[in-house]
Every structure is written in structure tokens, then in C-alpha cells.
Amino acid sequence: MAANPTPTNDSVLLARCHDLIKGCEALEEEIGIKQNTAAAMQAAWDAANAALMEVGRVKTERGQRRKELRNRDREGEVVIGRCRLRLTALFGTGFNTQWGAAGFPDRSTMVPEVFAKRMSLLSSLTRYFELKPEHESTDMGATAVICGATFEALSDARSAVNFNKSALRTAVLAKNKALKKLRHKMRGLIWELGILLTASDPRWLRFHLQMPARLSLPPPVEQVTLEATGQGKVFVQWPPAPHATRYRVQMQRMGAAEFTAAATVHEPEAWLQDLPPGEFIEVRIIAANKAGEAAPSPASVVVVR
Structure with a gap:
């Protein structure tokens, strides 16, 4: 109904539907609303609100998971740096086959700049020190146990981020579905009111809706x-x-x-x-x-x- 368009903004939609619910609670028996009752509207509103809150929760969790991944990655860089210092004492500063055997990529002895390569190097260093325990240094923090624990923590943090991405996609799909249902209920109620009320019935206003027979000018916006x-x-x-x-x-x-x-x-x-x-x-x-x-x-x- 042109006089009462459906809001596209989610928060505005919830507010408008809340007004409709209050109107139904006051007038549905008097008017004879049968399909889009206050209870039906409230159930759709509750589902949409819960879905929106779940998206917000998962987004908050996303920030926490990303922060955790960054922290674990920084710890991984520190461990790789310590292992590099240990191996420099054994192999020298220039890249050679021994550096390659330890897992350092791209013919470089530096800490890799790419996240995936840092993860791979931590895994390689774990295996290397397991095979070459004589090259470990507990004092320098360059051991198979330290590299392995750091790799596992980093891998777990990455998995948590990926799981959150999947959870967010699921939550957004559920939110869109719930909001679509709420919009459908809103349009259904307005359509039902169009059958039960005349275009000039003042009870339209009890639902915070425009009377179809009289479209008023909006008041001025109060502040920006x-x-x-x-x-x-x-x-x-x-x-x-x-x-x-x-x-x-x-x-x-x-x-x-x-x-x-x-x-x-x-x-x-x-x-x-x-x-x-x-x-x-x-x-x-x-x-x-x-x-x-x-x-x-x-x-x-x-x-x-």
C-alpha cells in the first residue's frame, strides 16, 4: 500500500512492526483481525530480533577471533626469529642447503612475510628439531616442543577464524530469512487492515499507519x-x-x-x-x-x- 511502505532499514522495520503489534493488541478483536494477529506478529518480531542479535554476537566474536589470531601469529614470528638466531650460529647468515632442510622458504633466512609461509615454517622447524635434537637450544627458545606448541596454537586460532566466518554466513542467512518473514507479516497486516477498515478510518493511526484516504505531510526533521x-x-x-x-x-x-x-x-x-x-x-x-x-x-x- 503506497501510503504505508515497508521500511528497508532493519532497525526502522523492527520499530514499525512493534507499533503494529501494539495496535493489534489494542484493536484486533474490535476490528476482527484473524490472520496477522498480535501473537503472530510478535513471534515474527522475536525471531527477527533474535536473528539480528545473533549476527551482532557473531560479529563481536569475529573481532575477538581475529585478535587472537594476530596475537598467535606475532608469537609465531618471535619463535621463528629465535630459531633463526640459533640456526645462524650453526649454518651462517647466508642461505644454504642446511637452511633449506630446516624449512626456510624462498632461499631466504629471514622470517617469512606471508602468513601461510610462517605457518609452514613452524611446522617444518618442529620436524627438523625432532630429527636434529642436537641443534636445539632451550635457552634460545628454539626447540621442537616450542615450535610445535606455537604451530598448534596458531593453527587453532586460524581454525577458529574460519569457523567464525562460516557461523557468520549462517547467521546472516538466518537473519535475512527472519526479516523477510517479518516484512511479509507486516505487509499482510496492512493488507488485512485494508479489507477491514475504510480508507478514512481513524483507527489506522492507532497502528502508526497513514490513512490511505489522507496522506499527510511529514513533520520537519528535528536534528541532524x-x-x-x-x-x-x-x-x-x-x-x-x-x-x-x-x-x-x-x-x-x-x-x-x-x-x-x-x-x-x-x-x-x-x-x-x-x-x-x-x-x-x-x-x-x-x-x-x-x-x-x-x-x-x-x-x-x-x-x-
Whole structure:
């Protein structure tokens, strides 16, 4: 229904559906809602919210797993460096067949710069010191046990990162499925209300929906938040305006006489890019729908970084 579009932003969708649930709880018996009841809407909302939270949890875990992998990798570099010092005392500084037998790649005696080669070298050093225990040095931290333990810790950390990647893909698919179902329930309820209510029935407003017979202008956006994120980019955000179906983002550069169009978006956020660092810009938002445009919001100022 054109007067009540389905939000595409996930958080806005949850908020709108929460309003619909409250409307159902108050009016579903009075109106005669049978299919998209408060209980059915709540179940879909709960599933979508849980799926979104699970994605957030897995993303947080991803950061922890990546940090752990970086820490284990740094420890691996230290161990390889100690083994290198030990073998330098035995083989000299130049690459030769003995360095190759120890597993150092690319005819180099340096700690490899590539992660996969560092892992492979730790494994090779473990086998080498097992075969050549006389070349080990406990004092220097160059032993088969140390190399093996470091390799296992690094391998486990890498496996945890890969497992998290798989878990995140699964969580995102589940989230998309749950949000799709929630949008379907929302559209279903609005369709059902369209059958049960006249286009001018004021009870539409109890669901925080527009009456199809009367599309009101949205109120002006009250405030605009600007965040300069670097590289000439500014993130713009504002609270949603009731009944707005689109927003015009306008920008005024330092020294300019007027605001100019920067973007038109359907959600209460936007990115401004390719701006000169160090420049002051003002940004304002105009909420709009098919009935027309609201007055511009107060302008906010930021220095581009």
C-alpha cells in the first residue's frame, strides 16, 4: 500500500512492526483481525530480533577471533626469529642447503612475510628439531616442543577464524530469512487492515499507519547528526520523520550562497563522499512523501577530515 511502505532499514522495520503489534493488541478483536494477529506478529518480531542479535554476537566474536589470531601469529614470528638466531650460529647468515632442510622458504633466512609461509615454517622447524635434537637450544627458545606448541596454537586460532566466518554466513542467512518473514507479516497486516477498515478510518493511526484516504505531510526533521570519518567522508544521520517516504539531503559548502542537493534517500541516514578535507560543510534534511515536502531541518556543521 503506497501510503504505508515497508521500511528497508532493519532497525526502522523492527520499530514499525512493534507499533503494529501494539495496535493489534489494542484493536484486533474490535476490528476482527484473524490472520496477522498480535501473537503472530510478535513471534515474527522475536525471531527477527533474535536473528539480528545473533549476527551482532557473531560479529563481536569475529573481532575477538581475529585478535587472537594476530596475537598467535606475532608469537609465531618471535619463535621463528629465535630459531633463526640459533640456526645462524650453526649454518651462517647466508642461505644454504642446511637452511633449506630446516624449512626456510624462498632461499631466504629471514622470517617469512606471508602468513601461510610462517605457518609452514613452524611446522617444518618442529620436524627438523625432532630429527636434529642436537641443534636445539632451550635457552634460545628454539626447540621442537616450542615450535610445535606455537604451530598448534596458531593453527587453532586460524581454525577458529574460519569457523567464525562460516557461523557468520549462517547467521546472516538466518537473519535475512527472519526479516523477510517479518516484512511479509507486516505487509499482510496492512493488507488485512485494508479489507477491514475504510480508507478514512481513524483507527489506522492507532497502528502508526497513514490513512490511505489522507496522506499527510511529514513533520520537519528535528536534528541532524554529522560524523566526519576521514578520507573526505561524512556520515549523516537523523531521527525518522513520521509519514516520510524519502529524504532530501542538502549541503552548503563554506562560502557558498545556497544549499545544494547532495542525495535523496529512503532511510534516515546517508554518506557524503569526496569532500575536501579541512572544509566546513553544513547539512540539512528535507522529509517528503507524495503529499509534498516538509520544511528543512536545522542545519548542522562539521569539518571534513
